[in-house]
Amino acid sequence: MGSLIAASAFFLVIHFGISGTRLRDALVARLGAGPYRGLFSLASIAGIVWMVRAYDRAPTIETWGQLLWLRPLVLVVTFVGVLLAVIGLASPSPTSVGMEGKLAQGAAAVHGITRITRHPFLWGVALWALAHFVVNGDLASGILFGTLALLALLGGASIDAKRRRLFGEQWRTFAQATSNVPFAAIAARRNQLAPALEEIGWLRPLIAVAIYVWLFWLHGRLIAPLT
Numbered sequence: 001m002g003s004l005i006a007a008s009a010f011f012l013v014i015h016f017g018i019s020g021t022r023l024r025d026a027l028v029a030r031l032g033a034g035p036y037r038g039l040f041s042l043a044s045i046a047g048i049v050w051m052v053r054a055y056d057r058a059p060t061i062e063t064w065g066q067l068l069w070l071r072p073l074v075l076v077v078t079f080v081g082v083l084l085a086v087i088g089l090a091s092p093s094p095t096s097v098g099m100e101g102k103l104a105q106g107a108a109a110v111h112g113i114t115r116i117t118r119h120p121f122l123w124g125v126a127l128w129a130l131a132h133f134v135v136n137g138d139l140a141s142g143i144l145f146g147t148l149a150l151l152a153l154l155g156g157a158s159i160d161a162k163r164r165r166l167f168g169e170q171w172r173t174f175a176q177a178t179s180n181v182p183f184a185a186i187a188a189r190r191n192q193l194a195p196a197l198e199e200i201g202w203l204r205p206l207i208a209v210a211i212y213v214w215l216f217w218l219h220g221r222l223i224a225p226l227t
Contacts, residue, residue: 001061004054004140008147011047014040015151020158025165037097051144058140065137077131079212084182085124086208087113087200094174095119095159103163103170110177115196117182118175119156126152156180 018024019040028036091113094102102109113120129149133142160180163171179185186193 001058001140001143004051004058004143007047007050007054008143011044011051011147012151014043014047015155016158020155020162022165024162051147055140055144058143061139063137063139063142067135067137070135074131074135075216077127081124081127081131082212082215083124083205083208084113084117084120084127086211087204088120088122088124090204090207091120091200093118093120094171095156095163100163100167103167103174106170106173107177109174110191112196112199114178115191115193115199116186117180117184118178119159119180120182122152122155123182125149 018027024036031039091111092099092102093114094100094109095114095118117123126149129145129152133145133149136142136145157180160171160175164175177185177190179188179190183193185191186196
């Protein structure tokens, strides 16, 4: 269990202690944007691999126990999470790595899924992680999925702070028309849902459904049946 705790702490530290902070800006200035991203990606991959391996070896210590009756709800929440994550990855956005230049487009940068949330991938991961956190009910799962949920839920604010610091007024214009929390900008009438659905189209959701079905099958083969 100690290895899982250490891996989770490492993963959180490199994201909240480096990415999105002024230390990150200093490293980029010294190393260059490309090398920094490469090193940070390697550190992130190493952290994930470490967490997964430590999780597989961790002893089973029950907390509230498996809540099997919640599995139908977990399937729905996970589907929404996959939908947000896939559409987010397939939609260029100023909050994506390397896409910061889109902020110069002004109002045109607010397009598709960003009308709903400017961090769709992170919200997708958060929903997936929270669903697994609740339904599993053991200490190791709580640490692993709790870490991923915490990173996803707080990661948007970290990205926003970095963009705001580096892009000033361009970022404020984009942020004013969007929201971190899904549908908040639409509820506040700073944006509209109809254009978002039209701009997202049908292909991205179809790909998300296909990936969800594949993950459902893979989960049943490698981990445990979900029904």
